[in-house]
Amino acid sequence: MGEFELIAQYFSKCGTARSDTAVGVGDDGAVLQVRDNYDLVVTTDTMVVGTHFFPDDDPRALGHKLVAVNVSDLAAMGAEPTWLSLALTLPVVDEAWVSAFAAGLHETAEYYNCQLIGGDTTRGPMSLTMIAKGIVPRGKALTRSGAKVGDYIYVTGTLGDAALGLQLCQGRHDVSKKHQTHILQRFHYPSARVALGQALRNIASSAMDLSDGLYSDIQHILARSGVGASVDVARIPLSQAIKDSCDTATAMQLALSGGEDYELLFTVPEAKRGSLDVLLSPYGVAVSCIGRITGVAGKLELKYGEQAFPYQHTGFTHFG
Amino acid sequence: MGEFELIAQYFSKCGTARSDTAVGVGDDGAVLQVRDNYDLVVTTDTMVVGTHFFPDDDPRALGHKLVAVNVSDLAAMGAEPTWLSLALTLPVVDEAWVSAFAAGLHETAEYYNCQLIGGDTTRGPMSLTMIAKGIVPRGKALTRSGAKVGDYIYVTGTLGDAALGLQLCQGRHDVSKKHQTHILQRFHYPSARVALGQALRNIASSAMDLSDGLYSDIQHILARSGVGASVDVARIPLSQAIKDSCDTATAMQLALSGGEDYELLFTVPEAKRGSLDVLLSPYGVAVSCIGRITGVAGKLELKYGEQAFPYQHTGFTHFG
Structure with missing residues (x-):
């Protein structure tokens, strides 16, 4: 042998x-x-x-x-x-x-x-x-191509934790002791949102997982669905670890352009939005509404509350 | 992009x-x-x-x-x-x-x-x-585990051509000009026996493809089926190119221990053996009976006609 x-x-x-x-x-x-x-x-x-x-x-x-x-x-x-x-x-x-x-x-x-x-x-x-x-x-698979104008945009869990974990490993960012285990766990042991994904079959109009960061990943839904999006970055869910470790600009950078969160990004038609929290509560992961689908094909508009949010995307890429 | x-x-x-x-x-x-x-x-x-x-x-x-x-x-x-x-x-x-x-x-x-x-x-x-x-x-897939004592052992096409092609590429063996194209084609452009494999669904008791050479590949059928095999090497099909380019010992070495032929090796119960040639003739590739399955689990017996055939296996391995 x-x-x-x-x-x-x-x-x-x-x-x-x-x-x-x-x-x-x-x-x-x-x-x-x-x-x-x-x-x-x-x-x-x-x-x-x-x-x-x-x-x-x-x-x-x-x-x-x-x-x-x-x-x-x-x-x-x-x-x-x-x-x-x-x-x-x-x-x-x-x-x-x-x-x-x-x-x-x-x-x-x-x-x-x-x-x-x-x-x-x-x-x-x-x-x-x-x-x-x-x-x-049969026919129930969620894809990137079903988002419609007016649909609400949701993400699961919190964003940016895995990218902070990578920076912690690389000695590029400090994280207080009490948050280190959580942040490293998020980077090394990501969770796949399997039960929640199945629960979305009859609810979501489109879905994908976040591997390269919200800013770049959402473009795939926009491209495949032929729509635009308006996202309120103030509503992006952040962990206490990120809030305690980063200033707002850094937190936004991690949440928008950091990769490997493996949370779900999905869109829901207005008619199915009612009681979504209740429907999804058995699945043990929070969902947050962060914006809406617009009719301006391919355009991603970022706001912070009512203000425009100027953002310089630095792509998370495995190819450096 | x-x-x-x-x-x-x-x-x-x-x-x-x-x-x-x-x-x-x-x-x-x-x-x-x-x-x-x-x-x-x-x-x-x-x-x-x-x-x-x-x-x-x-x-x-x-x-x-x-x-x-x-x-x-x-x-x-x-x-x-x-x-x-x-x-x-x-x-x-x-x-x-x-x-x-x-x-x-x-x-x-x-x-x-x-x-x-x-x-x-x-x-x-x-x-x-x-x-x-x-x-x-459903339930019709051919596997390595169905060979029974007394089944006849068959191979498709001719064996050893791809290994000779590799040796030709490496300058380790000469092949006359008229055969070079055929031998190189067999090495670089192998054919998968797709139609014939489907035709075997209701005929063969076990099947596999030859990627590492008959001598080592057949052991997988013996192990998974819990049987032995007696193979008459004189009946192993050889191309004219091999016959013209190699002495008998080299030809046997290539046919038994050379890899990458991607011909099929399969076993057929006696009751289904009749008219096998006719049944398989539409598929454009010859099949040759080379031996029978025996009851001595794991044992591969090589003969040349009625004589014992002493053989030193030199494994074809990608790992050198």
């Missing part, structure tokens, strides 16, 4: 088993039973060392994050996560690293009830690609 | 469009309509520079091969290819390279009627991961 086959053992011998998996790891491919009258949703995310993470990052956190960022895409489409595939490329076999990475991956897959059903393990510069699959009742 | 978004254009603006794709490239994920009463089959293959290909390999051929090797896994399971995802990691953006790679990928995807429905494009050391999806009538 080669060293790479040994490594593959870490990913085949354990983990969630689903009854709708006819054939999992170990054949030319997996065989999956997609429920009748359901659509399949497929997402892909690659994390490359030096681009998305540091060589000495905690491998358990990386395993978690790889699953969470993929499942977050499924959540944004209202899908129920079901299966994961992993393409793992490693320069050398460091068994301690692989063991911790696999543990993080499996515990997060288990949490979201996803089964790892295959993939490929090869030698090369470190690169982690995950393909997540989920299911959604 | 960043350079990587420009590159993404090469993969989103053209290619096959399928009517069962509800949402393709451009959202958080793709939304796919798997036919009712069909199973989904998913395969993953990664090609890393320096491990699976050379930096100066023709990018059009790489685009072809990435699709073909994934579709070959689907063929081995009796599936109809439907969708592809691409995770493309590149160190720099060389537009000529990307353009040629995309052309090879699209023309091969078109040939197999597969739609590229998403993926991820990132900066990093060159790595190509493809995830192929296909569909198969």
